[in-house]
Amino acid sequence: MKTLRRRQIQDKIMEGLLVVSTITVLIPLVIILAYVIYHGFGALNWSFFTEELGSPARAMQGQPTGLVHTMIGTVVVDFIGLIIAVPIGVGAGIMLSEYPEHKLNPVLRIMNDTLNGMPAILKGLLAFALIVKPMGTFSGLAGGVALAFVMIPIIARTTESSLMTIPWSIREAGLAIGLPRWRVVLSTVMPAAKTGLVTGFLIAFARAAGEAAPLMFTSFGNNYLPNHWTGMIFGPVDTLPQRLYSLAISPYAQWHQMGWAAAIVLLSFVIILFVAARLLTRQKNY
Amino acid sequence: MKDTTKEILERPLHGVYRWWGDKLFLTISVILGLSIIALAFAMAWVLFKESSLALNEFGVVGFLKGRVWDPGVNFVFGALPFLFGTMVTSVGALAIAFFPAIAIGIFVGEYAPKWLGAIIENLIHLIAAIPSVVVGIWGIFVFAPWMREKVYMPVFMWAADHAPSLLPIVGTPIGYGMTTATIILALMIIPYTTALTRDAIRQVPKEQREAAYALGATKWEVIRMAVLPYARGGILSGAILSFGRAIGETMAVAMLIGNKNTFPFSIFGPAATMPSVIINEFREAVGNLHLSSLMAIGLALFVISLIVNLIAAFIIRKYSITGGQAV
Amino acid sequence: MELLTLRKKVKSDNNTSSVMTTTNEIETTVEKKETSRVRMEARNLTIKYGTNVAVRNLSMPIYNEKVTALVGPSGCGKTTFLRSLNRMHDLTKSASITGEVLLDGNDIYDPKVNPVTIRRKIGMVFQKPTPFPTMSIYDNVVAGLKLVGIRDRKLLNEVCEIALTQAALFDEVKDRLNAPGGSLSGGQQQRLSIARALAIKPEVILMDEPTSSLDPKSTMKIEDLIVELKKKYSIVIVTHNLAQAARISDYSAFMYLGDLVEYGKTKKIFQNPEDKRTEEYLTGKFG
Numbered sequence: 001m002k003t004l005r006r007r008q009i010q011d012k013i014m015e016g017l018l019v020v021s022t023i024t025v026l027i028p029l030v031i032i033l034a035y036v037i038y039h040g041f042g043a044l045n046w047s048f049f050t051e052e053l054g055s056p057a058r059a060m061q062g063q064p065t066g067l068v069h070t071m072i073g074t075v076v077v078d079f080i081g082l083i084i085a086v087p088i089g090v091g092a093g094i095m096l097s098e099y100p101e102h103k104l105n106p107v108l109r110i111m112n113d114t115l116n117g118m119p120a121i122l123k124g125l126l127a128f129a130l131i132v133k134p135m136g137t138f139s140g141l142a143g144g145v146a147l148a149f150v151m152i153p154i155i156a157r158t159t160e161s162s163l164m165t166i167p168w169s170i171r172e173a174g175l176a177i178g179l180p181r182w183r184v185v186l187s188t189v190m191p192a193a194k195t196g197l198v199t200g201f202l203i204a205f206a207r208a209a210g211e212a213a214p215l216m217f218t219s220f221g222n223n224y225l226p227n228h229w230t231g232m233i234f235g236p237v238d239t240l241p242q243r244l245y246s247l248a249i250s251p252y253a254q255w256h257q258m259g260w261a262a263a264i265v266l267l268s269f270v271i272i273l274f275v276a277a278r279l280l281t282r283q284k285n286y
Numbered sequence: 287m288k289d290t291t292k293e294i295l296e297r298p299l300h301g302v303y304r305w306w307g308d309k310l311f312l313t314i315s316v317i318l319g320l321s322i323i324a325l326a327f328a329m330a331w332v333l334f335k336e337s338s339l340a341l342n343e344f345g346v347v348g349f350l351k352g353r354v355w356d357p358g359v360n361f362v363f364g365a366l367p368f369l370f371g372t373m374v375t376s377v378g379a380l381a382i383a384f385f386p387a388i389a390i391g392i393f394v395g396e397y398a399p400k401w402l403g404a405i406i407e408n409l410i411h412l413i414a415a416i417p418s419v420v421v422g423i424w425g426i427f428v429f430a431p432w433m434r435e436k437v438y439m440p441v442f443m444w445a446a447d448h449a450p451s452l453l454p455i456v457g458t459p460i461g462y463g464m465t466t467a468t469i470i471l472a473l474m475i476i477p478y479t480t481a482l483t484r485d486a487i488r489q490v491p492k493e494q495r496e497a498a499y500a501l502g503a504t505k506w507e508v509i510r511m512a513v514l515p516y517a518r519g520g521i522l523s524g525a526i527l528s529f530g531r532a533i534g535e536t537m538a539v540a541m542l543i544g545n546k547n548t549f550p551f552s553i554f555g556p557a558a559t560m561p562s563v564i565i566n567e568f569r570e571a572v573g574n575l576h577l578s579s580l581m582a583i584g585l586a587l588f589v590i591s592l593i594v595n596l597i598a599a600f601i602i603r604k605y606s607i608t609g610g611q612a613v
Numbered sequence: 614m615e616l617l618t619l620r621k622k623v624k625s626d627n628n629t630s631s632v633m634t635t636t637n638e639i640e641t642t643v644e645k646k647e648t649s650r651v652r653m654e655a656r657n658l659t660i661k662y663g664t665n666v667a668v669r670n671l672s673m674p675i676y677n678e679k680v681t682a683l684v685g686p687s688g689c690g691k692t693t694f695l696r697s698l699n700r701m702h703d704l705t706k707s708a709s710i711t712g713e714v715l716l717d718g719n720d721i722y723d724p725k726v727n728p729v730t731i732r733r734k735i736g737m738v739f740q741k742p743t744p745f746p747t748m749s750i751y752d753n754v755v756a757g758l759k760l761v762g763i764r765d766r767k768l769l770n771e772v773c774e775i776a777l778t779q780a781a782l783f784d785e786v787k788d789r790l791n792a793p794g795g796s797l798s799g800g801q802q803q804r805l806s807i808a809r810a811l812a813i814k815p816e817v818i819l820m821d822e823p824t825s826s827l828d829p830k831s832t833m834k835i836e837d838l839i840v841e842l843k844k845k846y847s848i849v850i851v852t853h854n855l856a857q858a859a860r861i862s863d864y865s866a867f868m869y870l871g872d873l874v875e876y877g878k879t880k881k882i883f884q885n886p887e888d889k890r891t892e893e894y895l896t897g898k899f900g
Contacts, residue, residue, distance in 0.1 A: 004730060007761070011504040015397060021389040022406070025476055029413045032424050032473070036416075091318025099312065108319045110599070111326040117527070117595040118588065119534025121561045122329060125568075125584045129332040152322060182311030210417025213536040213561065217568050241419045245537055248423045256427065263420045274415045278408070400706075497743035497806070499704060501757035501813060502733030511756060515747035 040264020043257045053223045053238070059254035067262055069225035073140065073237040074269075077219050078209050080144025080233070085151035085208075086201060092152075093159025098185050116153035123149035124214035132218060140237035143219025147208040154204035162196025163189055199280045206273035210266065212241030221246060240266045330588060337582035340575060349582055355547040357567065363579035365560075365586055367549055372559040372590075374551075375464060375539065376532040379471035384525055387476045391483030391521075396509055407484065414477035422541035425470050426462075430542060433469075434461030438554045457552025462544035464557045470542055471532050479528040486520025487513060519605025523598040530594040534587065536561035560587045652677040652847040653698060653735075653817055658712035660693050660702065667693040669871040670712070675817070675864075680839060680848045682862035682879065684855060686894065689868040691851045695819050698849065699735040700728040716817070733757070736810035738820045742802030744794030744809075751790040753805055757813035772812050780808035781838050800831025807838065818842065820850040824857065836861050855895060859883050867891045 051066035059065045095102065096109060127146035132138055166189050174184035190197070215221075220236040221243060231237075240262055247259035340363060341349055352364015390410070394403045438459030445452045457463065490513050498512040514521075544556020545566055551557040558566075560583050571577045653675040660668040668690040675681050675698075683691040693702075700721060702708040713720045721731045744753050752759075754773045763769060773790070777783035782804040786797070794805055803823060810818055820839070824832040839848060839861050852858050858865055858879065865879040867888070875882060875891045886892045 004727065007504050007507070008727075008729075011506045014506040014509075018389050018393040018397060021386045022393045025386040025390060026406070026409065028473060029476070030409070032416065032421060033413065035424055035428055036420055088318050088321055091315050092322050095315040095319035099315065102312075102316070104316065104319065104323075108323055111323045113599065114592060114595055115322060115326045115329070117530055117598075118329065118591055119536065119561060121534065121536045121564055122333070122584055122588055122591075125336075125564070125581065126325075126329045126332055128568075129336055130328070149325065152325070156322060181308045183307070185311070206415060210415070210419075212417070212419045213565060216565055220569070241417055241537070244419045244423060245541065248419070248426050248541060259423050260427075263423050266417055267420050270415055270417055271412065274412065278411070493739055493741055493743045494745065496701065496704070496737075497739060497745070497809075498756075499701065500699065500732055500737035500739075501760065501809065502729050502731075503757075503760055504729055507760055511748075511760070512745060515745060518747065 036260070036263050036267055039260045040267065043261040044264065045261075048258070048261050052225055053243075053258075055223065056250070056252050056255065059252060059258070062254075065254075065258070067238070067240070067243060067258065067265075069222065070238040070240055070243045070262070071265070072225065073219070073222070073232060074209070074240045076232045077140050077143040077215070077237055077239050078147060078205065080141060081147030081151055081208055082201070082205055084145060084148035085155055085204065088148075089152045089155025089200075089204070090159050090197070092156040093163060094185060096156065096160040097163035098181075098189070112153045112156050115149075116157065119213070120150055120211045121213040124216060124218055127214065127218045135234075137234070138218065138220035138236040140219050140233045140235070143215045143237060143239060146214035146218040147211065150208040150211055150214060151204040154207060155200055158200025158203060159197055162193040162200060165196060166192045195280050199277045202273050202277035202280070206270050206277065209273065210241060210270045212239075212245050215239050215242045216245070240269070333581055333585040333588050337578055337585045339578035340582040341578075343575060349579070350586065353549055355563070357571070357573065357576045357579075361573060361575055363575065363582075365579075365583055367547060367551070368558055368560045368563050368583060369586065370549075371464070371543070371551065371557040372533055372561075372587075374557075375468045375471055375543070375559055376529055378468040379475055379532045380525065380529045382469065382472035383476045383479055383528065387479035387528075388483050388521060390476075390480045391487055392509060392513075394480075395484055395487040396505070396513065410477045410480050414481065418474070418535060418537040419541075421470060421474055422538040425466065425538060425542045429470065430461035430466050433466055434459055438465075442554070454550070455552055457555025459554050460544065460556065462542055463553075463555045464543060464551060465554050467539045467543040467557075467559075470538050471535055474535060474538060475528040475532050478531055479524055482524025482527065483517075483521050486517035486524060489520060490516045519602055522605065523601040526594060526598040526601065530591055530598070533594065534561060534591055536565055540565045560584075650677050651675070652717065653849075654713075654715040655694070655698075656713040656715065658694070658697065658710070658714060660690070660697055661709050662705070663707050666871055668697070668868075671868075671873045673866055673873055673876050675847055675849055677847050678843055678845070679863040680843050680850060680861055681864045681866065682858035683849065683851045683866050683868060684853075684858050684894075685868035685874075687853075688870075690871040691866075691868050692821055694868070695821055695849060695851050698817070698819055699732050699737055701737070703728050733813055734815055735817045735819060736813065736815035738803070738806050738810055738818065738823045740822045741826050742799060742806050744797070744802050744805050746793065746795035748794055749791045750786050750794055750797070750805060753794040754808050754812050756809060776808040776812040777805075779811050779838075779842065780804045781834060781841075782808055798831075800827050800834060803827060803831065803835060804838065807835070811842075815846065817847045817849065820848065822851050822853060825853060832857075855883075867894065869894070 047064035048066040048068075049071070050068055051064050052069050053059075053065050053067060054063075092108060092112065096105060096112075099105060124146045126149060127142050131142035131145050135142070170188055170192065171184050174188045175181065179187075219239055219242070222236045222238045226232055226235050226237070244259055244262040244266060247255045247262060250256070344352060344363065349363065350365050350369065352362070353366050354360075354362050354364050355367060356362045390406065394406050398406065438461065442453075442456055442459045445456050494512040494516055495508055498508040503511060539559055540562035543558060543562055545558050545562060546556035547558055547563065564580050564583055564587075567576070568580050571580060651674040654673070655675075656672050658668060658671045659666065671694060683695060685691050696702055697710060698714060698721075702710060710722060714722060716731070716734065720726070744750075745756065748756065751773055754776050755763075755769045758769060758772060774783060774787075777786065782801060785801060786792075786805075794802065797805060803826075807818075807823070824835050827835065836857065839850065842848060843863075850858075850862065862879045864877065865882045866876040867874045867882065867886075867890075869890055875886060875888045882891065883895060886895060
């Protein structure tokens with residue numbers, strides 16, 4: 001027989017344990033965040049945003065170097081990915097939510113989840129085999145495609161779930177006034193789910209923007225800005241996550257510093273996207 | 287006026303409003319959906335095709351059991367060191383992360399006041415959003431040197447003085463190695479496991495908690511008897527999905543594990559995982575057999591991830607609870 | 614000063630309620646068989662959600678070994694009142710309670726009183742059946758006993774059998790006590806929930822529309838069960854079903870918009886209500 005007192009002591013002990021483990025786990029995680037922010041902002045300077053990286057010698061001789069080509073490349077590659085991923089992801093999401101009776105639906109759901117669960121590095125290998133090998137060169141396009149592989153399953157999932165939040169009665173109301181199904185989806189369901197859709201794009205974009213693994217052997221990296229803008233798409237391009245990795249494992253102290261700067265820029269970019277996504281969802285709740 | 291309305295209503299509908307509009311829309315959706323299915327199959331097929339050279343050379347079993355990875359001299363490739371490295375780091379990371387992550391999930395869901403819970407949850411989401419390379423740079427320049435000074439060196443010195451026979455097991459304390467990578471992996475999957483635990487706990491109906499309270503249970507007893515059993519499927523599958531994440535996690539591990547391609551591995555010493563070897567060598571690989579062997583590692587990673595995902599899906603289905611909320 | 618007036622008020626209320634009990638005792642002596650005493654009592658109970666008043670200044674007794682029915686239209690506060698009787702509102706942060714709820718003369722809202730002990734004396738059955746879906750039928754019944762560390766298999770078996778028998782479920786499940794609680798039908802699940810409440814030997818049982826999610830046949834069984842159970846327990850039941858209240862209860866309270874409009878013997882309330890609102894509700898003019 002346990003006395004009430006004993007049970008209450010046990011209750012308090014468990015509560016204490018939970019509090020303690022929450023704090024002990026949160027502390028190192030917050031330390032990482034704080035460290036990157038502190039070191040990163042310290043390493044930022046003006047030439048970081050205006051100069052190209054160039055050869056290691058440039059940094060070692062104290063000449064101004066930066067990652068302007070990397071930031072431009074990141075934007076290009078990320079948007080190539082987004083442009084490819086949005087139509088496919090949204091289309092698949094529509095099929096998942098609007099045509100539950102379609103016999104391929106369960107297959108699609110399983111395949112989409114499987115694809116989502118696959119390590120990003122395998123998506124890089126896939127893009128390598130599909131784009132880099134036939135083209136014979138590393139390219140921004142291949143990097144964009146690899147990132148699209150990361151985004152597509154996420155967008156399909158978020159599209160499905162945000163369309164599902166719209167009650168069936170709205171669809172039925174549309175059908176009842178004689179609208180065809182496609183019209184109901186496009187002009188009543190999708191607009192109603194607009195915020196959710198955009199939030200999903202943002203989340204997928206942010207996830208892909210932080211990935212380095214799929215870019216290592218697709219867009220490859222480049223120490224300079226391409227001579228012509230087409231070089232951004234059809235030639236090797238630098239991107240922030242991949243450059244950050246190269247800087248961090250390089251043997252040059254100057255490049256390590258620049259790595260911290262790249263880390264804070266990448267982190268800010270990703271966090272801004274996530275905060276935007278969260279603010280959007282919050283707005284929706286009102 | 288009336289006549290125009292009537293006229294408009296009686297006008298024949300534009301084509302897209304008749305049957306083929308719907309058909310077209312469905313076809314487009316299905317094609318886009320099919321492209322995802324095609325993508326999943328393409329991944330399997332590409333990895334299989336590209337790795338065929340290596341698998342023919344060494345045989346599937348021979349490749350998986352091969353203990354030597356030598357791209358420089360003898361061109362012999364075996365995956366066992368990487369399989370081993372991946373399994374040890376992932377299992378270790380999950381073992382470290384599992385209970386603390388669940389603790390945070392329970393604390394946020396059941397104990398914390400609303401405002402505090404919201405802060406912690408947002409923080410967890412924020413931390414989950416930190417890119418792997420950013421964690422990696424912190425690991426390289428802050429965490430690994432610190433571990434080396436404060437943990438590995440003292441243990442190593444102790445072992446050197448008191449139990450020299452342990453030295454090969456402990457390994458060289460360079461800071462970059464299996465233990466460092468495992469701890470970083472654990473930190474990286476904690477937010478993910480926590481979020482999934484939190485979701486599972488959110489699903490527990492209020493009625494279940496109240497029923498336990500009505501029996502005179504204390505808060506912890508309510509959690510143990512009503513909340514955790516109800517959420518166990520979600521928590522378990524969440525843990526397995528986190529395990530899958532740990533297996534596929536690439537950049538931070540590649541930056542911290544030290545990248546040693548051959549046995550023997552030691553506790554503190556360098557090692558390698560399946561993703562880390564691909565990242566390290568794929569860019570520089572020139573030999574066809576070498577490239578193909580890296581693709582074969584990718585194929586093994588694909589199969590393992592597939593199995594882990596399917597197990598998680600199976601657990602969700604098996605433990606999904608229909609009773610308890612409504613009949 | 615305020616405290617003083619409050620004390621006085623409580624005192625005067627005390628007087629009125631003792632007057633009520635005495636009148637009641639007179640009544641019961643007239644009807645001779647009934648020797649009820651007051652088991653629980655609400656005094657000047659006011660329950661608010663935020664600023665929203667759900668129950669206003671309610672006072673009423675709950676008699677031992679009787680069924681007290683709480684009736685009234687949706688949102689009249691009857692469930693809120695019921696949940697206040699075993700401090701379930703402690704779980705709702707926005708709820709605030711003033712006044713007293715006495716169990717055998719002691720205020721259950723006294724800060725020194727632990728809600729856990731209260732809830733063991735006052736069992737509760739919810740609107741929807743709430744078996745713990747991962748536990749077996751057996752474990753569900755003895756869940757409350759295992760909480761206090763009773764591990765004696767023989768004792769547990771005995772209590773389980775008695776509780777299930779009392780809940781009129783034993784014969785239906787005796788061969789599959791290890792089956793999960795979720796595998797039973799809705800009516801059986803509700804009787805399992807009742808058995809689980811009975812197993813901890815409560816003094817009062819609160820029932821919140823226990824039959825509202827059940828089919829007529831299961832409802833009948835539960836009603837028979839309630840009539841059987843009142844021989845040993847005090848039962849408070851919230852019901853939407855007036856016929857049900859008339860069939861099984863001894864006392865009825867009609868609530869409307871948070872107020873207790875009328876309280877008395879069920880027979881009297883149903884046949885000869887004093888308040889016009891009660892009459893209108895009972896005759897189906899609103900609700």
